[in-house]
Amino acid sequence: MGRYWDVYNGWLADPEAFWGEAAKAVDWFKPADKIFDAGSGQYGRWFAGAECNTSYNCIDRHVKAGCGAQPAIIYDSPVTGTKRTVTYAELLDEVEVFAAALAGLGVTKGDRVVIYMPMVPEVAVAMLAAARLGAIHSVVFGGFAANELAVRLNDAKPKVIVSASCGIEPKTIVKYKPLLDAAIEMAAHKPAHCVVLQRPMETAALKAGRDLDWSELVAKTRESGQKAACVPVKATDPLYILYTSGSTGQPKGVVRDNGGHMVALTWTMRNIYGVAPGDVFWSASDVGWVVGHSYIIYGPLLNGNTTIIYEGKPVGTPDAGAFWRVISEYKVAAFFTAPTALRAIKKEDPTGSQIANYDLTGLRTLFLAGERADPDTVRWAEQALGIPVIDHWWQTETGWAIAANPIGLEALPVKPGSPTVPMPGYDIHILDEDGHAVPQGQLGNIVVKLPLPPGCLPSLWNADERFGPSYTDHFPGYYKTADAGYRDEDGYLFIMGRTDDIINVAGHRLSTGAMEEVLSSHKDVAECAVIGAADALKGELPVGFIVLKAGVERDAKDIESEIVALVRERIGPVAAFKTVRVVGRLPKTRSGKILRGTIKKIADKADFKIPATIDDPAILDEIGAILSTRPIAG
Known part of the structure; x- marks a missing residue:
């Protein structure tokens, strides 16, 4: 391990210099007064005093650099038989107009916009339009139960909800509008407006005075010539709120800020995933999850990649070759999915026979995250695809990898069962329940020495008082990952499951x-x-x-x-x-x-x-x- 250790140790020696250099990859309206302000927030704040706009960095700057004709988004929907390519110039136009439409509905800097949509290009437009205005978006997985959506409405208090008439599953149509109406009925907070994308498979009834048809609203805004410019926001202002899945009672809204988020994700695209601007990057996730936020929308667009929005499944749309077809058709360079998707494919096609039907010569790496990648699945994929299969480990709270194999820095030997080594920004320790370091190779609590790096949550939405009990009180001076594992003699981490999954026999x-x-x-x-x-x-x-x-x-x-x-x-x-x-x-x-x-x-x-x-x-x-x-x- 040569270059990796040089970079990691360089970060460890001077974190502010490291992230200050990484920040040069982002366009700022105003540079930071301090790279790190240790005296603010829960554990300090990154890029204090800086002003920026995430939407500008995802779209405008690429168009200004002459990349407007490059595909920004490829939409592929086997469940509807639809394919569409959106260039950076086209995406800029759509976002400018939709942002103007939101502004016309009263959305301004700091307002919240809840997005409750399927995997269609408009979900990216809505996210980037909110960011353009300095508004804070909160994406809720399309089709989420009404009572769960209502809880999130009460917590985020959105001015506008952006939704769709339905989502499409392989064997059914999920009607979103009845769920949305029921959630609003249950919620104490009532949004001023709902913008609904009407899909041809299911037309929703709109409520007069509250609901607006997406297409009609956009057409009216376009006809009036309105386009929204980027609103400068503080680097420490929130970009989005993402509620942790499975919340009961008072939800836990993970906040992501603008500046540190852009710096961290841009660094990861080049150094972890090893992709250059113009490469096609595909994360087969959903925008309702953190992976979708980081690596369907923001990471690839910040880095000038082409990203894929896929409305389908790993099997059944139509078969276990669905992923390989997409990779072949769009010349995907780096692919990111969950181990469970590979296991679903392996279950239906144990020998990987479908792979031979497609040209995958452009695929350089396969990345896995979301839950533990068992060694057998990693080996199966390596043998079937003939490329490195890279497990990496991160959380909703961190927004990017805590541990990974940094392909862009140096491809390290793969050890099946390990997400490899800590990334710059993460000083990992393995502790027992009393906070003492455990010996090498021994199972313990995985913690990160504070401060957390840029891109991680600065706090919880409107709940600073819950941050300590949730993350830092148990091990003072450290962030508790709530994962258990160990480190081997080479410094590789092995994540053995949530601490709740360590059983006492x-x-x-x-x-x-x-x-x-x-x-x-x-x-x-x-x-x-x-x-x-x-x-x-x-x-x-x-x-x-x-x-x-x-x-x-x-x-x-x-x-x-x-x-x-x-x-x-x-x-x-x-x-x-x-x-x-x-x-x-x-x-x-x-x-x-x-x-x-x-x-x-x-x-x-x-x-x-x-x-x-x-x-x-x-x-x-x-x-x-x-x-x-x-x-x-x-």
Whole structure:
């Protein structure tokens, strides 16, 4: 590790000089008075006194530099059969006009705009238009339950909601407008206006005096010749609020500021993802999640890349070759998806036969994040694609990678199961519950020494008092990631799961992530989850749930027995692993994270609330039926 360590140690020696240099990649209306102001905010603020505009940096400056004809957004929707390319010049025009339309509805700097939309180009237009005005957007996943949306409306108090008539799933149309109307009815805060994009698959009824048709509003604004200029904002002013998924009660609104966010994301595009302006970058996520904010919209556009907005699935739209078709068709250079998407593809196409149908010679790297990438899936993808498969680790709160393999700096050797090494900005420590450092190779709490780098949350929306209890009080002087793991002799990090997923079996602290590695290594297993079920004698007992690959016809109980033996062989009797169940599918959020906590509550026969982010609630009944037929034995 040569260049990586040089850069990392350079940051460690002088963080302000490092980020001051990185900030030169961003256009500022006014430079910072201080690169870092240690005396403000929860742990200090970056680029204090600077003025900027995120929309300007994403669009205007590229057009002024002569790149207006370059594609900014490629929209590909297999569920509607629609494809569209939007150049930087076209995007600038659409954003200028829509921003003027929002301004006409009374939106000004500091106002909130809630965006509740599917994966269409207009979602990017709405986000960038709000940013252009200095307004603060809050994207809520399209189709989110009405009561969850209502909670967010009460917290963000938006002046305007931007929505659509519907979202399209492979087998159904999700009507957004009834959910939006119900949320507004429930909410104490009522927005002044709702702008609704009418899609041809489902036309929504509009409420007179409140609701406006997107196309009609834009046409009227365009006819009047109105276009909005960029409003200068402070670097420390909020760009957006993103509510953490699965919130109950008072939501946790993660705030992202303008200046540090631009600096950090621009640095990552070049140094982590290794893409140059003009390259096609595809993040197969949804704008409702932090990955979509950072790497569908802002990161690629800040860096002058072409980004893809994909309205489809990894399988079923139409088959397990969907991703490879997109990569081939648009000559994607770097691809970013969740491990669960790869596992879905591997389940349907275990040999990767679909890959041979497409030209993937332009694809240089595949990046994984969202949940832990099990080594078996990483190896499968490496063998099938013949390119580096890079796991990296980050959170909604950080907005970009805490640990990664910095391809743009130096491609480091891949260790399956590890997101590689800490990135500049993150001084990682592994501590026990009392705040003491643990020995190399030992499992502990992963924390980041304060201050957090640019791009991370400065606080929670209208809830400064919740920041400490949520993130910094447990380990004073550090940010608590709530992830558990260890560091090896080469400085590589291994993230073994959330601290909640470290189970206590008869006094032994065991990682469910380590057990999942063993389960996923079995030749017949497509994906898996391990939870700690309550046990009167040992406190907790590990229980595994496995989904088999397509075409496996062996007896399920034989496979279960083999897996129990495999865990005993590789982890040992201390794991007390005796129970595994074959299931048809695992419950997940719409972003693909397995809902292990909910599975645990079902196993423990505890009361639970159906998570607002769940993809298909019927799976919970399926899990319950299996455990009812074949109960867990202690």
